[in-house]
Every structure is written in structure tokens, then in C-alpha cells.
Amino acid sequence: MRDTEEHSGAAPTVARVRSVTKHYGSGDATVHALRGIDLAVRRGEFVAIMGPSGSGKSTLMHLLAGLDSPSSGEVWLGDREIGALDDTALTLLRRERIGFVFQAFNLVPTLDVIANVMLPFELRGTRPSREERAFIGRLLTELGLADRLGHRPRELSGGQQQRVAIARALASRPELVVADEPTGNLDSRTGREVLSILAGAAAAHGQAIAMVTHDPVAASHADRIVFLADGRVVAEEERMAAESIARFMLSLDTGR
Amino acid sequence: MSARLRGHGPGVLVAALSSAFGVALIQGTGVLDAALRANALTGGSTTVGVLLQITSVVFIAIAVYAGAVVTTNTFSVIVAGRVKSIALRRLLGSTARAERRAVAREGLAVGLIGGLVGLIGGSVAVAGIAAAAAALGVLGPAPYDYAAPQALLPACAVVLTTWIAAVIGSRRVLSVTPMQALGGAEERSEEESRAGRLRSACAAVLVGLGIVLLVAGVALGAVTFSGLLVAFTGGVVSFTGIVLGAHLVIPRALRIAGRLMGGSATTRLAAENAVRYPQRSTRSTIGLLVAVTLITTFGVATRTFGDMVEAAAGNDPAYYAGIETMLTTVTAVFSVLIGFSAVIAGVGLVNSLSLGVLQRTRELGLLRALGFSTRSLRRMILAESGQLVLTAVALGLVLGTVYGWAGAHSLVAAARGMPGLWFLGVPWPLLGVVVAGGVLLTVVASVAPARRATRVAPVEALGVE
Numbered sequence: 001m002r003d004t005e006e007h008s009g010a011a012p013t014v015a016r017v018r019s020v021t022k023h024y025g026s027g028d029a030t031v032h033a034l035r036g037i038d039l040a041v042r043r044g045e046f047v048a049i050m051g052p053s054g055s056g057k058s059t060l061m062h063l064l065a066g067l068d069s070p071s072s073g074e075v076w077l078g079d080r081e082i083g084a085l086d087d088t089a090l091t092l093l094r095r096e097r098i099g100f101v102f103q104a105f106n107l108v109p110t111l112d113v114i115a116n117v118m119l120p121f122e123l124r125g126t127r128p129s130r131e132e133r134a135f136i137g138r139l140l141t142e143l144g145l146a147d148r149l150g151h152r153p154r155e156l157s158g159g160q161q162q163r164v165a166i167a168r169a170l171a172s173r174p175e176l177v178v179a180d181e182p183t184g185n186l187d188s189r190t191g192r193e194v195l196s197i198l199a200g201a202a203a204a205h206g207q208a209i210a211m212v213t214h215d216p217v218a219a220s221h222a223d224r225i226v227f228l229a230d231g232r233v234v235a236e237e238e239r240m241a242a243e244s245i246a247r248f249m250l251s252l253d254t255g256r
Numbered sequence: 257m258s259a260r261l262r263g264h265g266p267g268v269l270v271a272a273l274s275s276a277f278g279v280a281l282i283q284g285t286g287v288l289d290a291a292l293r294a295n296a297l298t299g300g301s302t303t304v305g306v307l308l309q310i311t312s313v314v315f316i317a318i319a320v321y322a323g324a325v326v327t328t329n330t331f332s333v334i335v336a337g338r339v340k341s342i343a344l345r346r347l348l349g350s351t352a353r354a355e356r357r358a359v360a361r362e363g364l365a366v367g368l369i370g371g372l373v374g375l376i377g378g379s380v381a382v383a384g385i386a387a388a389a390a391a392l393g394v395l396g397p398a399p400y401d402y403a404a405p406q407a408l409l410p411a412c413a414v415v416l417t418t419w420i421a422a423v424i425g426s427r428r429v430l431s432v433t434p435m436q437a438l439g440g441a442e443e444r445s446e447e448e449s450r451a452g453r454l455r456s457a458c459a460a461v462l463v464g465l466g467i468v469l470l471v472a473g474v475a476l477g478a479v480t481f482s483g484l485l486v487a488f489t490g491g492v493v494s495f496t497g498i499v500l501g502a503h504l505v506i507p508r509a510l511r512i513a514g515r516l517m518g519g520s521a522t523t524r525l526a527a528e529n530a531v532r533y534p535q536r537s538t539r540s541t542i543g544l545l546v547a548v549t550l551i552t553t554f555g556v557a558t559r560t561f562g563d564m565v566e567a568a569a570g571n572d573p574a575y576y577a578g579i580e581t582m583l584t585t586v587t588a589v590f591s592v593l594i595g596f597s598a599v600i601a602g603v604g605l606v607n608s609l610s611l612g613v614l615q616r617t618r619e620l621g622l623l624r625a626l627g628f629s630t631r632s633l634r635r636m637i638l639a640e641s642g643q644l645v646l647t648a649v650a651l652g653l654v655l656g657t658v659y660g661w662a663g664a665h666s667l668v669a670a671a672r673g674m675p676g677l678w679f680l681g682v683p684w685p686l687l688g689v690v691v692a693g694g695v696l697l698t699v700v701a702s703v704a705p706a707r708r709a710t711r712v713a714p715v716e717a718l719g720v721e
Binding site: 062065067068087088091092094095096100102104106108109110111115119120122123124125168 | 520521524525528529532618619622623624625626627628629630631632713714715
């Protein structure tokens with residue numbers, strides 16, 4: 001929590017990695033996905049993680065989300081170091097504190113919209129309180145899903161499916177929402193719509209978003225953009241326009 | 257060839273089991289027959305031998321049928337797992353028919369291998385048992401030639417049915433489009449369902465006709481002993497109807513069973529999964545349904561028959577004791593023989609569950625990412641398995657009780673002093689064994705698929721591929 005005090009006045013840190021490395025395999029075949037990364041995500045902040053393929057951005061996101069463990073270094077979620085937790089403990093932590101939005105929407109096809117949104121509660125084995133129910137109702141209305149609650153995912157368009165996934169990610173009000181290429185399977189107009197909904201909803205309800213993407217337009221919605229290359233952070237910028245992001249990404253690609 | 261046969265392990269196993277069972281029955285009755293002939297006391301009579309052979313043909317038919325149903329399922333599941341590669345070959349210019357022929361050829365190979373393994377295995381097993389029995393002095397020396405041509409029949413039947421099952425199971429190949437190779441293809445959740453109004457109509461007619469015959473048999477039974485023949489025909493006809501119309505009955509039964517499993521997230525997801533592919537679930541339960549129905553039918557029929565005889569001949573306990581022993585032995589032997597089909601059905605259940613797991617790797621990864629623990633996953637697979645088994649066992653118990661009751665009454669109700677139609681003997685110990693077997697099967701069948709499911713890393717939900 002030292003970090004918070006250093007940045008006195010800034011919102012508290014939701015998630016943080018400190019000099020993490022991650023490698024796969026051993027000997028000559030070792031792949032270094034991350035070579036020492038420091039990153040903190042604050043409450044209510046929308047961070048985009050960008051980088052060319054193989055830059056380690058997906059691995060970094062897996063670590064932040066408690067889906068994988070680092071080879072060395074620390075991963076903090078709130079005030080807990082999660083790097084060394086076992087599978088069950090990580091599962092419980094994800095359940096309580098993290099929401100997910102994936103590229104391929106990833107809804108459970110056998111469940112209808114409302115059941116998909118309620119799934120995190122079901123998995124915890126808790127019933128949402130009256131207040132939480134009201135919140136979810138508002139959320140679904142904001143996302144334009146109120147009249148789709150009984151539909152199965154396959155009866156919805158891609159944009160609608162992604163909005164259901166956003167509702168699911170925000171429903172239990174986790175501290176951190178992790179988004180993996182959330183616009184990857186959407187046309188550009190729907191993609192923009194989904195992003196502003198995600199950003200708006202998170203800002204309104206105080207949730208932090210960590211989004212991995214290689215789409216400059218998507219990244220231009222973020223408050224802060226972290227550029228990775230070869231497993232290291234090469235640049236960190238405040239909000240940028242899509243054109244500048246694209247230019248920077250191009251320079252990263254040709255610079256290698 | 258060996259690469260193409262990958263994934264066919266369960267198919268070969270089922271073919272080998274059916275073939276070994278059939279061959280062993282033929283060889284076994286052959287040995288018994290030879291031993292009886294060699295015996296001076298019974299030597300003259302061929303009746304016993306003929307009876308034995310007729311009985312074994314019936315049991316072989318049941319086992320081969322159960323095997324064929326399981327194999328059909330196995331193949332449709334294998335095809336489902338190969339959609340991507342089939343689509344790629346289609347994209348590169350292969351025709352749908354050529355693709356299907358290739359799968360059918362694999363079916364023939366699976367049948368040939370399984371049939372041969374079963375032929376050798378079954379013969380060797382019987383020879384071993386006969387030698388042991390002869391050494392112990394239980395069985396006289398039997399001049400029996402194991403190279404009997406009739407032993408080839410069950411093996412050939414298995415090869416043929418496996419091939420046919422592969423052809424039926426590979427229907428889905430025809431619906432794979434080259435587009436599916438270009439990625440992004442959603443897994444289709446509606447199978448070849450709505451398969452034929454004709455089929456449903458036939459099923460309804462058969463069931464109706466069968467019920468009429470059953471009732472007629474029981475009614476006739478009050479006057480003459482030949483009622484059994486009518487009732488037996490009614491049983492066969494109506495059960496054929498039920499098997500034919502299983503795609504209408506079983507998914508509904510599965511839904512009810514699913515509701516009975518409870519309302520937690522785990523069991524609700526499991527319940528939805530069991531009815532996700534109605535045809536596949538139907539096929540994986542039907543083998544078990546056949547076995548449970550037959551065992552219950554024999555059990556209830558013999559118990560009801562025995563109790564009725566006892567009630568009628570209450571003043572002659574010695575006479576009854578003889579009948580009781582005979583009935584118990586017959587029930588036990590029949591149950592074991594039919595139970596073998598249940599084992600084959602069990603293989604199908606395991607296969608169906610594990611491929612279900614394989615096909616929704618991404619979904620399992622998603623559940624893990626959202627906070628499903630490995631224990632909840634294991635419970636979910638267990639619930640799925642339980643739902644399938646519960647459906648088959650419950651339906652089978654009900655059907656078998658009706659058939660058994662009808663059988664017993666159509667046979668002996670005419671005899672003087674028999675109790676009325678309400679009389680029903682329930683073989684509780686046998687039913688207990690059936691239910692216990694069901695529970696055991698539920699647990700055993702879910703072990704391997706659950707292990708596979710818990711190995712899915714949550715990260716797998718994130719990738720596109």
C-alpha cells in the first residue's frame with residue numbers, strides 16, 4: 001500500500017504487478033513472455049495494454065486476472081499477494097473480485113441472458129441482495145437488454161452478446177474487469193458502442209478496467225495506454241487519439 | 257491407417273465386447289450341448305441343446321443391438337470432433353460423399369478388428385472355463401471342436417452392425433460445409449433432430465398396437481395359457497415402438513430427471529447439458545434402458561409368477577420350494593446375461609460424457625475463469641452422468657414392471673385359485689441391485705470425463721481458437 005501513499009490524492013490501487021517475469025519451457029526452448037514488468041491499475045481507471053503479437057500482453061492479463069501464476073515477482077489484487085496462491089484460492093478470488101469480457105463473447109449457450117448475467121452469483125452460491133438486484137436491473141436497462149432477458153445467446157447479435165458479457169462482468173461489481181480484445185469480433189460501429197458502454201459503466205460504478213487489444217480505436221477509449229514489446233513495458237501514455245496510437249504501434253513494429 | 261483409427265478405441269472395445277459375448281455364448285452352449293450328448297443319461301435328447309441355442313441367440317441379439325446403438329453414437333461424436341478437418345478437405349475439393357465413405361470404411365475396420373478380437377477372446381475364454389470345469393470334474397469330457405462355423409456368426413453380425421452404425425453415425429458429415437474451415441464456425445446445437453415424422457408415427461402405432469396386444473394377452477390369460485404368446489408379442493412390439501420413438505420420450509424424461517437433481521448452478525448447468533444434444537443423450541441412455549427393462553421384466557415376471565403359484569398352491573410348500581429355486585436361478589442367470597449389455601451401454605455413456613467435455617473445452621474454461629472450482633466441475637459432470645443413468649433406470653424399472661406383470665398374468669391367471677389382476681410380485685433384492693448398479697455406473701462413468709474437464713485451464717476460455 002506504499003504505492004498509494006506515494007501518489008497521495010490518487011485513487012487506491014486495485015491490481016498491481018511488481019517486477020514480474022514469466023517464462024515457459026526450459027533450457028534452449030525457454031520462451032520469455034514477460035521480462036520484468038511493473039504496472040498498477042487504480043480504482044475507476046481504464047487501462048489499455050497494447051503491443052504486437054508475442055509482446056506478452058496476454059500473459060500479463062492472465063496474471064492480473066489470477067488465471068496464471070508468475071515465474072517470479074509479485075502480483076497484488078487489492079491488498080493480497082496472489083502470485084503463489086493455489087488453484088482453488090485463485091478460483092475463489094476470481095469469483096469475488098474479477099469480471100471478464102472476452103473476444104468471443106463467451107456466454108454459456110445453454111443459459112438465457114438473465115441466467116448468464118446471474119452466473120457469478122450462482123457460482124458463489126449467494127443470492128443477490130435487493131439492492132444488487134436493483135443495480136443489475138438498471139445495468140440491463142442501460143445496456144438495452146431489458147427486453148432480451150429470456151433469449152439464448154444464439155438468438156442475439158454479436159453486439160448484444162458482448163453487452164450481455166459486459167453486464168455479467170459488472171453485475172457483481174468486481175474491483176477489476178479484465179477485457180481481452182472485447183471488440184475483436186465486432187464491426188467497428190458496434191465495437192465503439194460496446195467500448196463506450198464498458199467505459200461509461202465502469203466509470204459510473206467505480207470499477208477498474210484492464211483491456212488487452214491491438215486495435216488503436218479501442219485503445220483510444222482508455223485513460224492510460226501501456227505499450228509492451230518483447231515482454232517489457234516500452235511506453236506509458238495518458239489518453240491518446242487513435243491515429244497517434246496507430247503511429248506509435250507501427251514504430252514499435254518497424255523498430256524491432 | 258493407424259492415424260485414421262485414432263479415437264476409435266471405444267468403438268473397437270464395444271465391438272470386441274459384443275463379439276466376445278456372442279462367441280462365448282455360442283461356444284459355451286456348444287460345449288454344454290456336446291457334454292450333454294456325451295452323457296449317457298441325456299444323450300438321446302437334442303431338445304436341451306436347441307433350447308440353449310435359441311436362448312443364446314436372443315441374448316446375442318440384445319448385446320449386438322446395444323453395441324450397435326453405442327457405436328452409432330460413438331461415430332457421430334467422432335465426426336463432431338472432426339468437423340474442422342472435414343471442412344478443410346471439403347474446401348480443398350473433397351466431396352461430402354467421399355468424406356462419408358471414408359468414415360464408413362473406418363467403421364468397417366473397427367468392426368473387423370473388434371469382431372476378430374472378440375472371436376478369439378470369447379473362444380479362448382470358453383475353452384479355458386471348459387478345461388477348468390473338466391479338471392474339477394464338474395463337466396464331463398466334451399468332444400467339442402472350437403472351430404465351429406456357427407461361432408463366426410456373432411462376430412460377423414458385429415462387423416456388419418458396426419459398419420451400419422458407422423454409416424448412420426456419420427450422417428452429419430454431409431452437413432459439414434467448406435465454410436466451416438474458415439473459422440468462426442459456431443458449434444451447431446441442433447442436430448439432425450426432427451428426424452422424420454414417419455418415424456414418430458411408426459413409434460406411436462407400434463406402442464399403441466403393443467399396448468392393445470398386452471391387454472389382450474392379460475385378458476386371454478384369464479381363460480387360456482396361450483395368453484403369454486399374445487402378451488409377449490405385445491411387449492416386443494411396444495418396446496420396439498419405444499426404442500423407435502426414444503427421441504421423443506427420453507429428452508422429456510431427461511428434463512424431468514434434471515429438475516429432480518436440484519437447483520444449484522452446478523446441477524442446472526448439468527441438466528441443460530444433458531438435453532443439449534437430445535439425439536446423443538438418447539442414444540447413450542437407450543442401451544441402458546433396454547438392459548434395465550429386460551432385467552426388471554424377468555425379475556418381476558418370475559417373482560409375480562412365483563408368488564401367484566405360491567398363493568394358489570399354498571398347501572404344498574415343498575412343491576413351491578422347487579419352483580422358487582428354479583425361478584431364482586433363471587432370474588439370476590438371465591440378469592447376468594442381460595447385465596452384459598448394460599456394461600456395453602456403460603462404455604457408451606463414458607464415451608458420450610467425455611466427448612461432451614471435449615467439445616465444450618472453451619465453455620469449461622469460461623466457467624473456471626468465472627469462478628467454478630474443480631470440485632464444482634466434477635460435481636457437474638457427475639450430475640450429468642447421474643441424470644442419464646437415472647432416466648434410463650427409472651424408465652426401465654417402470655416399463656419392466658408393467659411387462660413383467662403382464663407376462664406373469666397372461667401365463668397363469670387362468671389356473672384355478674390364482675389371485676386377481678392387482679397381484680404384483682416385486683423382486684426387491686433384484687431391483688436393489690439394479691439401482692445400486694446404476695449408482696455405481698454413474699460414478700464410474702463420470703471419473704474419466706471429470707478428470708479431463710478439470711484439466712481445462714481457465715486461460716483456454718480467452719483464446720479465439
